[in-house]
Amino acid sequence: MDLKIKGKSAVVTGGGKGIGRACALALAKEGTNVCINDLDPETGNETLNDIKALGVKGAFVKGDVTKEADIKTLFKIAKEELGAVDILINNAGISPKLPFYEITTNMWEQVLNTNLKSNFMCSKEAFSYMKEHDWGRIVSLSSLAGVHGGINSAAHYSASKAGIIGLTKTLAKQVGKYNITVNCVAPGRIDTAMTRMLSKEKLDEVLSRIPLKRLGTVEEVAEVITFLASEGGSYITGTCVEILGGYTG
Ligand SMILES: NC(=O)c1ccc[n+]([C@@H]2O[C@H](COP(=O)([O-])OP(=O)(O)OC[C@H]3O[C@@H](n4cnc5c(N)ncnc54)[C@H](O)[C@@H]3O)[C@@H](O)[C@H]2O)c1
Numbered sequence: 427m428d429l430k431i432k433g434k435s436a437v438v439t440g441g442g443k444g445i446g447r448a449c450a451l452a453l454a455k456e457g458t459n460v461c462i463n464d465l466d467p468e469t470g471n472e473t474l475n476d477i478k479a480l481g482v483k484g485a486f487v488k489g490d491v492t493k494e495a496d497i498k499t500l501f502k503i504a505k506e507e508l509g510a511v512d513i514l515i516n517n518a519g520i521s522p523k524l525p526f527y528e529i530t531t532n533m534w535e536q537v538l539n540t541n542l543k544s545n546f547m548c549s550k551e552a553f554s555y556m557k558e559h560d561w562g563r564i565v566s567l568s569s570l571a572g573v574h575g576g577i578n579s580a581a582h583y584s585a586s587k588a589g590i591i592g593l594t595k596t597l598a599k600q601v602g603k604y605n606i607t608v609n610c611v612a613p614g615r616i617d618t619a620m621t622r623m624l625s626k627e628k629l630d631e632v633l634s635r636i637p638l639k640r641l642g643t644v645e646e647v648a649e650v651i652t653f654l655a656s657e658g659g660s661y662i663t664g665t666c667v668e669i670l671g672g673y674t675g
Contacts, residue, residue: 427658429456429652429653429656429657429658430656430657430658431453431456431457431458431512431513431652431655431656431657432456432457432458433457433458433459434458434459434510434512434513435458435459435460435461435483435504435508435509435510435511435512435513436450436453436458436459436460436461436511436512436513436514436515436655437460437461437462437463437500437501437504437511437513437514437515437548437552438450438453438460438461438462438463438515438517439462439463439464439491439500439515439516439517439518439544439548440463440464440491440517440518440519441460441462441463441464441470441473441486441515441517442462442464442465442466442468442469442470442472442473443464443466443469443473443618443619444618444619444620444644445517445567445613445616445618445644445647445648446462446464446473446515446517446518447462447469447473447476447644448644448645448647448648449515449517449647449648449651449652450462450473450476450477450515451473451476451477451480451648452645452648452649452651452652453513453515453652453655454476454477454480454482454484455480456652456656457481457482458482458513459482459483459484459508459509460477460482460483460484460485460508461484461485461486461487461500461503461504461507461508462474462477462484462485462486462487463486463487463488463489463491463496463500463518464486464488464489464518465488465489465490467486467488470486470488471486473486474486483507483508483509485503485504485507485508487499487500487503487504491518491540491544491547491548492536492539492540492543492544494547497544497547497548497551498551500548500551501548501551501552501554501555505555510555510559511552511555511556512556512559512561512562512563513562513563513564513565513655514548514549514552514556514562514563514564514565515565515566515567515651515655516544516545516548516549516564516565516566516567516590517566517567518540518544519540519541519567519586520536520537520540520541520583521579521580521583521620521623522537522580522582522583523578523579523580523623523624524580525580526580526581529580529581529582533582534582537580537582537583537586538582538585538586538589540586541583541586541587541589541590542586542589542590542593545566545590545593546593549564549566549593549597549608552564553601553604553606556601556604556606557601557604557606560604560605561605561606562601562604562605562606562607563606563607563654563655563656563659564594564597564606564607564608564609565608565609565610565611565651565654565655566590566593566594566608566609566610566611567587567590567610567611567613568587568588568590568591568594568610568611568612568666569583569584569587569612569613570612570613570614570615570668570670570673570674570675571583571584571587571675572584572586572587572588572589572590572591572612573587573588573591573612573666573668574674574675575675576675577675578624578628578632587612590610591610591612591666594608594609594610594664594665594666595664598663598664599664602663607654607659607660607662607663608663608664609654609659609662609663609664609665609666609667610665610666610667611647611650611651611654611666611667611668611669612666612667612668612669612670613642613647613669613670614636614642614668614669614670614671614673615632615633615636615641615642615671615673616641616642616643616644616646616647616669617641617642617643617644618644621641632673635673636671636672636673637671637672637673638671638672638673640671641671642669642670642671646669647669650667650669654667
């Protein structure tokens with residue numbers, strides 16, 4: 427299937443590893459130019475090399491998505507290096523695991539700022555570029571915890587991911603007239619560093635309750651995201667696509 431995004435340009439936040447890296451490479455395989463952001467220059471540059479090896483333009487911009495100045499720099503460099511910003515994948519996120527009653531207000535703010543406020547700031551910045559040429563795709567990472575509540579995930583994480591669903595649905599209504607679609611995905615248990623933070627006992631317990639009896643892969647998440655970011659997904663907006671292997675927590 428031709429996704430018709432060859433020659434488009436994408437920004438992927440937190441693209442150094444995990445789901446973000448898989449999205450960057452999946453887009454690059456479709457011929458999309460990709461600019462990634464990450465806090466970590468080592469993994470960021472590794473992903474950049476792999477993007478360029480796929481024959482498209484690439485850029486890595488070190489930065490913190492909780493900082494508005496870093497976000498403005500990210501999009502400015504993406505436009506300069508790739509020529510446009512057509513696609514935004516709001517992926518950067520953190521998932522500390524601890525009980526509700528142990529969360530301090532500082533921790534609450536850190537998680538909400540990293541997972542949700544960053545999403546608002548990046549989407550706003552991306553919109554200013556997308557509306558210039560009447561085409562855009564914004565896809566954000568919500569989570570099982572945002573849709574069904576978190577058992578192993580913490581309350582601030584779950585609240586931030588539920589917030590992404592509300593933000594997505596509202597933005598979709600407000601920017602549709604510019605031919606910009608806004609969607610999110612809610613992955614369940616995916617095999618990444620975030621999931622490997624669980625103890626073996628916890629992981630075995632989780633696996634026993636996933637109907638497909640295995641963790642999802644980052645590539646399986648990236649495929650869905652790439653479709654939503656493509657021309658093929660042009661009449662899908664304001665949705666949250668669950669990628670849960672049948673697991674509901
Ligand atoms: N792994 C899962 O099972 C799972 C399930 C549901 C949702 N998600 C969501 O998918 C996204 C990616 O998850 P992952 O498992 O690939 O995570 P990961 O920890 O493997 O990778 C996250 C990346 O984001 C970067 N990052 C973190 N904070 C940042 C910041 N402030 N600024 C810039 N970059 C930052 C990290 O350096 C890292 O490279 C997250 O939003 C997460 O909540 C993951």
